Amino acid sequence: MWRLARALAPDLRQKRLLSCAIPGPCIVHKRGTDILHDPWFNKDTAFPLTERDRLGLRGLLPPRVISFEQQHDRFMVSFRSLENNTRGERADITALAKWRILNRLHDRNETLYYRVLIDNIEDFAPIIYTPTVGLVCQNYAGLFRRPRGMYFSAKDKGEMMSMIYNWPANEVDMIVLTDGSRILGLGDLGVQGIGIPIGKLDMYVAAAGFNPQRVLPVMLDVGTNNQKLLENNLYLGLRQPRLEGDEYLDIVGEFMEAVFKRWPKTIVQFEDFQMKWAFETLQRYRRKFCMFNDDIQGTAGVALAGLLGAVRAQGRPLSDFVKQKIVVVGAGSAGIGVLNMAKQAVSRMMGNPDMEEFAAKNPFWLLDKFGLVTKARKDLDPAATPFARGFGPCEIEGLGEGASLIEVVKKVKPHVLLGLSGVGGIFNEEVLRAMRESDSPRPAIFAMSNPTMNAECTAIDAFKYAGENIIFASGSPFENVELGNGKVGHVNQANNMYLFPGIGLGTLLSGAHFITDGMLQAAAERLASYITDEEIQKGILFPSISSIRHITTEVGAAVIQAAVAEGLAEGYHDVRARELELMSKEEIVNYVARNMWYPVYSPLVHEK
């Protein structure tokens, strides 16, 4: 599969030339400085002289015309010089300075912004996405210069249907929505969480080729329980405690109705909602609207791909997945989401056993802030119940309710230790050393919490204490680890960014009105099969982020195929469902690639 995938990969430069060769004209209803101040149309010094004449720009720009490539290179030179000049500064100061320079470009010239993002995604993903986006959210009040996206607040109740028409675009393909209640592992950041939908949508544009004019970041501001923010005079959100219960759900419901009224074909990604609302809204809306929850469903697919890779890394067949002992630390939306999907995979491999049969072999141990989750737990969360220990005969003596992480690791000797707790450093030296006694010849350690300071352990500590033969993955990027003698400990980034862009793109291009488990499973399986056995042996579970556009093409194609197989595909624009049904796998991949937006300057044609 992967070989085919690679063979189809268009060379980036060639693709750039192809895209440049045939840019369609773009109608503009503005002239003169209005164009220069519109980041969508602005080309800065790249406006050709004829276009300057046509659009009333003559004299408003320095006379020399600079090419797109020169602009790109000039930006990168100034970015690199900033990197050099801030060397030795505190990491957060440097990171914010880099974010500012990118954000200024985003405000001024979107085409150039997305071009530098796509061409340098390895350098820029850690700035527009995790970890720096976390810092940006924390400092949002001070960093705010101009709005991006839309804000709906509890005070807008009853007004949302009309407010939605304030957005200037007639069509919106993708919306990322947050209520700011659990931003990465940083907790409740209220309205400041808007940075997350913006960052996720930048990934949609860069990785999946969504047209940036047709995406919409949204903040649903229902208040905050973050006392520091409530006391901050510069805080830009509602200064009230979070709405709860029906009051809260009414706001979300009104927003969803308004959005789908105006844009019936849009897709809404729920992002960074606290657990209770993440599950509740997913259950409420997944069969009513085209939506998914990235933290529950996107993360699950990425983790499953990693878990299957960890089986292959041991030289075992995938069917041995049912024999893996997996300890998950964190019983929140992400941890439970991962377990639900892993359980579905195990159940399929076991021939869909009933609950009792499954409990007899239950390969999962789940911990939360109170320790091991068992059936003896008072007020056991229904979402955690299927994974609570104590239901079957495969229990381990001495491991009872609330057992600590170190006790669990020492007694279970897990094949995989997976963290989605949001607690930095919880995989401490003792825990990591205990993983040396794992029953796996290549134990897997996934420290998936974000941002970097919330990772359950660092890459260096993982290889140092748990041994050089481990497989390591983290949610935020770490450098590969030098192990001496020329050996390298490979660091994987296990982040839902490998899936959500493809889930969104595949759904859009299939025309499906719902996102089913089958579509999500197909996305995860395509990601899992992307990596070769050779790479897996080197500890590589996920491809480099530099190939994310290609991975997304594959994932998107898998989602379309699943939608077609389930009879949900209704087609997109002039491609009808019947045509999709008749396409081969390769044709679907090409169809996806053809529909990805790529930033080039289009000739602008003025119309009154």
Ligand SMILES: NC(=O)C1=CN([C@@H]2O[C@H](COP(=O)(O)OP(=O)(O)OC[C@H]3O[C@@H](n4cnc5c(N)ncnc54)[C@H](O)[C@@H]3O)[C@@H](O)[C@H]2O)C=CC1
């Ligand atoms: N790598 C990725 O793609 C993703 C990473 N995440 C990260 O996962 C983390 C958790 O996200 P959610 O599940 O949505 O949060 P959540 O708040 O819903 O859940 C956190 C869970 O961790 C548990 N926990 C807290 N302290 C603990 C401790 N000392 N020991 C064991 N468990 C503890 C809590 O009891 C809770 O069950 C965040 O840091 C987030 O950034 C989330 C989604 C995707």
Ligand SMILES: CC(=O)C(=O)O
């Ligand atoms: C990656 C992501 O979605 C999170 O950390 O919440």
Ligand SMILES: [Mg+2]
């Ligand atoms: Mg998230």
